[in-house]
Amino acid sequence: MLRENIRMSWQNILNNKMRSFLTILGIVIGVTAIIALISIVQGVIDESNKQFVGMGTGRVTVQAFGTPLKQGLSFNDIESLSQIENVTGVSPNLSFNSSVVKDGNVVEDVVIEGKNEVYFKTTEDVISRGRVFNILDMESKNKVVMIDTELSESLFFGRDPMGENIIINGTSYSIVGILNDESSDDIMSMIDSSSAPNGKVIIPYTTAMTMAGIGNIFTIEIIIDDTNFMDQTIDKIESVLNQAFNFKEDSYNLINLDSLLDMMETLQGMMTAMLTGIAAISLLVGGIGIMNMMLVSVTERTTEIGLRKALGAEPGSIQIQFLLESIFLSLLGGIIGAILGLSITYIASDIIGIPFKINYTAIFLGVGFSAAIGIIFGWAPARKASMLNPIDALRSV
Amino acid sequence: MSETILDMKDIVKSYRMGDEDQVVLKGVNLVVHKGEFISILGPSGSGKSTMMNIIGCLDTPTSGTYLLGGRNITDQSQKQLARIRSKEIGFIFQSFQLLPRLSARENVELPLIYAHVPPQERKIRAEEMLKKVGLEEKMNHRPNQLSGGQQQRVAIARALANNPTILLADEPTGALDQKTGKQVMNLFKELNQEGNTIIMITHDINIAKYANRIVNILDGNLFEGDVNYA
Numbered sequence: 063m064l065r066e067n068i069r070m071s072w073q074n075i076l077n078n079k080m081r082s083f084l085t086i087l088g089i090v091i092g093v094t095a096i097i098a099l100i101s102i103v104q105g106v107i108d109e110s111n112k113q114f115v116g117m118g119t120g121r122v123t124v125q126a127f128g129t130p131l132k133q134g135l136s137f138n139d140i141e142s143l144s145q146i147e148n149v150t151g152v153s154p155n156l157s158f159n160s161s162v163v164k165d166g167n168v169v170e171d172v173v174i175e176g177k178n179e180v181y182f183k184t185t186e187d188v189i190s191r192g193r194v195f196n197i198l199d200m201e202s203k204n205k206v207v208m209i210d211t212e213l214s215e216s217l218f219f220g221r222d223p224m225g226e227n228i229i230i231n232g233t234s235y236s237i238v239g240i241l242n243d244e245s246s247d248d249i250m251s252m253i254d255s256s257s258a259p260n261g262k263v264i265i266p267y268t269t270a271m272t273m274a275g276i277g278n279i280f281t282i283e284i285i286i287d288d289t290n291f292m293d294q295t296i297d298k299i300e301s302v303l304n305q306a307f308n309f310k311e312d313s314y315n316l317i318n319l320d321s322l323l324d325m326m327e328t329l330q331g332m333m334t335a336m337l338t339g340i341a342a343i344s345l346l347v348g349g350i351g352i353m354n355m356m357l358v359s360v361t362e363r364t365t366e367i368g369l370r371k372a373l374g375a376e377p378g379s380i381q382i383q384f385l386l387e388s389i390f391l392s393l394l395g396g397i398i399g400a401i402l403g404l405s406i407t408y409i410a411s412d413i414i415g416i417p418f419k420i421n422y423t424a425i426f427l428g429v430g431f432s433a434a435i436g437i438i439f440g441w442a443p444a445r446k447a448s449m450l451n452p453i454d455a456l457r458s459v
Numbered sequence: 460m461s462e463t464i465l466d467m468k469d470i471v472k473s474y475r476m477g478d479e480d481q482v483v484l485k486g487v488n489l490v491v492h493k494g495e496f497i498s499i500l501g502p503s504g505s506g507k508s509t510m511m512n513i514i515g516c517l518d519t520p521t522s523g524t525y526l527l528g529g530r531n532i533t534d535q536s537q538k539q540l541a542r543i544r545s546k547e548i549g550f551i552f553q554s555f556q557l558l559p560r561l562s563a564r565e566n567v568e569l570p571l572i573y574a575h576v577p578p579q580e581r582k583i584r585a586e587e588m589l590k591k592v593g594l595e596e597k598m599n600h601r602p603n604q605l606s607g608g609q610q611q612r613v614a615i616a617r618a619l620a621n622n623p624t625i626l627l628a629d630e631p632t633g634a635l636d637q638k639t640g641k642q643v644m645n646l647f648k649e650l651n652q653e654g655n656t657i658i659m660i661t662h663d664i665n666i667a668k669y670a671n672r673i674v675n676i677l678d679g680n681l682f683e684g685d686v687n688y689a
Contacts (some may be wrong), residue, residue, distance in 0.1 A: 066572045077560055369556045372517060374545020374573035376538050376623070452517050456552070 085355040086395030088348025093399025093428035096341035098406040100424040123317040151180030176270025192239030208239035213261030248435030340383040349435035356443035366454025381448035388440025396432030465491035470523035485679040496651040498667035507523035549618030553633035557602040588616035608639035
């Protein structure tokens with residue numbers, strides 16, 4: 063019986079192809095909108111999250127502006143910060159541009175970065191060859207350097223730079239490592255990278271401070287062990303910094319990627335809810351369209367309903383037939399919408415440059431929504447059909 | 460006399476029209492035996508259609524008892540009435556009432572679907588019925604590819620499909636020319652001779668005469684006329 067009802071309902075949709083198509087258009091548009099918008103928004107946010115994570119979560123960047131009396135962070139401050147519970151280490155960031163000389167070849171505008179051993183412990187794949195700096199390099203302010211391949215090619219074209227010396231600011235440095243081109247940049251160096259066209263070298267930060275003639279550090283990265291206790295740890299960091307700068311306002315700035323990620327997540331949730339809301343309105347309109355069409359169909363087929371009843375159709379059977387018809391219509395709209403939505407997502411992903419990912423939640427939401435609409439908006443017309451008095455129905459001929 | 464299949468006692472049917480009740484059937488008594496061919500003859504407005512609706516279990520009487528195949532029809536739910544119609548009644552309408560999108564065979568299968576007959580058997584039974592009314596060549600034709608007489612034959616095949624207790628025909632020749640009307644009436648006679656019980660509602664005395672028994676209906680009352688005109 064159910065099979066017959068399915069067949070009859072389907073047949074009727076096919077018999078009115080143009081009308082069925084126009085009826086489901088509202089649902090198609092609604093579902094397309096839901097799937098495409100949610101998938102694209104999700105894709106964009108996922109992608110930017112990934113980039114943020116690549117820059118390093120579990121880190122807090124401190125920019126110290128200092129006070130007129132105390133500019134930047136001292137070694138003691140850094141030591142105090144390192145002692146905080148749940149802090150793995152503190153990695154100072156300092157960079158400036160200088161020229162590098164080898165055998166009379168001068169390369170201008172090379173970025174000189176000062177780093178400590180914590181940086182190498184907490185950042186992967188910094189170098190492709192050689193060794194990284196250790197704590198002894200920091201304490202003894204060793205004249206060691208890592209250079210990137212760009213600089214290496216400018217100065218040592220065709221030769222192995224390892225173990226060679228270069229001169230920066232009149233001092234000779236021994237090359238101990240080659241930087242990995244692929245190494246992921248941390249956020250601060252990305253911000254600073256406005257002018258670094260001619261290569262980059264890394265030297266121990268203590269050495270760098272001496273070279274630049276400064277006694278304090280202006281930016282550091284604090285590496286956090288367990289990000290679940292981020293908030294507590296940040297409180298402690300702030301209390302150390304407040305003491306260091308004598309509670310002066312705006313003396314420092316904390317940049318916390320994790321809180322940024324949290325914010326992005328909230329934003330995504332809000333965007334999804336909003337888009338779903340808008341699409342739901344269009345689905346509602348589509349549902350009313352289906353209800354309208356079903357009511358017309360019931361009126362149009364009054365005689366047929368009467369005849370079916372005279373031939374022994376139970377009211378329930380008539381109701382199911384009409385209900386199935388509206389469910390099929392809206393599901394059909396949902397499926398076409400899903401295909402269109404995914405196609406649009408695919409094309410948009412390609413244009414925006416984010417990876418195409420099938421968002422199953424959005425599909426489930428869209429198709430589920432449309433099926434629900436079929437039931438909700440099909441129920442009243444189907445009920446009306448089932449309640450028709452066969453006598454009146456047959457008389458209308 | 461053979462088995463009684465329809466027994467109506469004091470059937471009253473009234474409709475509420477505005478403030479007053481309009482009595483359409485005023486205490487009708489009718490007994491039909493198996494194998495009878497009976498005409499209910501009356502002019503329009505006599506209560507003919509109401510009579511047919513009640514016999515056909517499309518409507519229930521206001522008062523009185525109606526036994527069909529030994530079952531009391533008087534107080535049954537819509538759902539039960541549908542089942543009784545499916546099993547006991549084969550309807551034949553003036554305007555054939557075939558579904559235009561379905562082939563002749565599919566139209567005949569329709570009552571079998573509602574009687575929950577499995578698909579294979581449906582097909583066989585429908586083909587058998589169409590053969591019986593002489594349309595074995597037209598099984599896959601749509602109604603609009605058939606003449607009026609052929610369409611009414613399909614409708615008769617459909618009415619026969621569930622092997623009902625009563626074939627109930629409402630002006631079966633009303634939409635046909637005289638010659639085809641005659642053919643259809645002869646088919647009715649044949650079917651009656653094969654043992655089918657037929658109740659035919661008509662306003663046309665010439666058509667009514669094909670039956671073995673004529674009952675006149677006038678102003679909501681039933682009179683047994685001079686039986687056996689034929």
